[in-house]
Amino acid sequence: MARTALVTGGTRGIGEAISIALKDAGYTVAANYGGNDEAANAFKEKTGIPVYKFDVGDFEACAAGVAAVEADLGPIEVLVNNAGITRDGMLHKTGLENWQAVIRTNLDSVFNLTRNVIEGMRARGFGRIVTISSINGQQGQMGQTNYAAAKAGVIGFTKAVALEGAFKGITANVIAPGYVGTEMVRAVPEEVLKTQILPRIPVGRLAEPEEVARCVVFLTADEAGFITGSTLTANGGQYMV
Ligand code: NDP
Secondary structure (H helix, E strand, O other), X not given: OOOEEEEOOOOOHHHHXXXXXXXXXXXXXXXXXXXXXXXXXXXXXHHOOOEXXXXXXXXXXXXXXXXXXXXXXXXXXXXXXXXXXXXXXXXXXXXXXXXXHHHHHHHHHXXXXXXXXXXXXXXXXXXXXXXXXXXXXXXXXXXXXXXHHHHHHHXXXXXXXXXXXXHHOEEEEEEEEOXXXXXXXXXXXXXXXXXXXXXXOOOOOOEOHHHHHHHHHXXXXXXXXXXXXXEEEEOOOXXXX
16 A cells, blocks of 8 residues: 655645655655645645645644544655745844744754654554755855754754664655755845855756655655665755765
8 A cells, every 4th residue: 555655845845846756656645834825725736635734833733733644644654854944144133033933843843743653653663754954954054043053953853763763664864955946045135046056056056846856755765774864965066975
């Protein structure tokens, strides 16, 4: 029987490409989203993938969301922690609100979701957890202390989960994309993109969301059981760890 995969933030941007790639690879996919009903409904219409609206930063909402997906589609065997936001600004201008919003949505969310699926994965002896970090969690970035902290945090979290799950058939891995042409990056001023970002990418372009999705499908495969605790970079050669 097809394995069930939950993709957070799975209705737009990179998450949309991940949801579609997993469906194409034979998974039964559930796509979570946070608030953009219009985009979610258009996605559902286009792909036939069911959508689940809940806030990944809210533990109880995640517990209820996981329960709803499992009631509809069966146990979640693949979790893709993809939902994320940016609230950029230099540290000396960053308020507590923007710090907490980014930590909550990008880091707390990974605990909230993983905690709610891990017991089932342990009981069944199989699980694949993939979390989307960022090049900026590896190298740091001006104006992104909050985002870099959250994205580095998920790498440490994943290594610990990988150790805990290793004897239970559960793998946990991170993908650290470079700059991908989604709304998140289009929010960066054109001038900054042209003069500061593109010249630093050796392949000379932004990534396509599908290029990240391909990494997810690789790591979620049954055959990928020996790959755990790793960080797979997909950044066009911009930063080599
Ligand atoms: P987008 O802004 O295009 O999409 C974000 C998705 O996350 C949407 O589906 C959104 O839902 C969902 N989301 C946001 N907040 C919440 C929340 N509180 N609860 C549930 N869902 C939420 O982002 P990208 O596709 O660009 O980014 C996806 C991931 O990849 C993020 O983790 C990002 O940090 C990471 N990343 C992105 C890079 C890039 O260049 N774009 C580079 C490196 C990493 P809704 O539609 O309802 O708003």
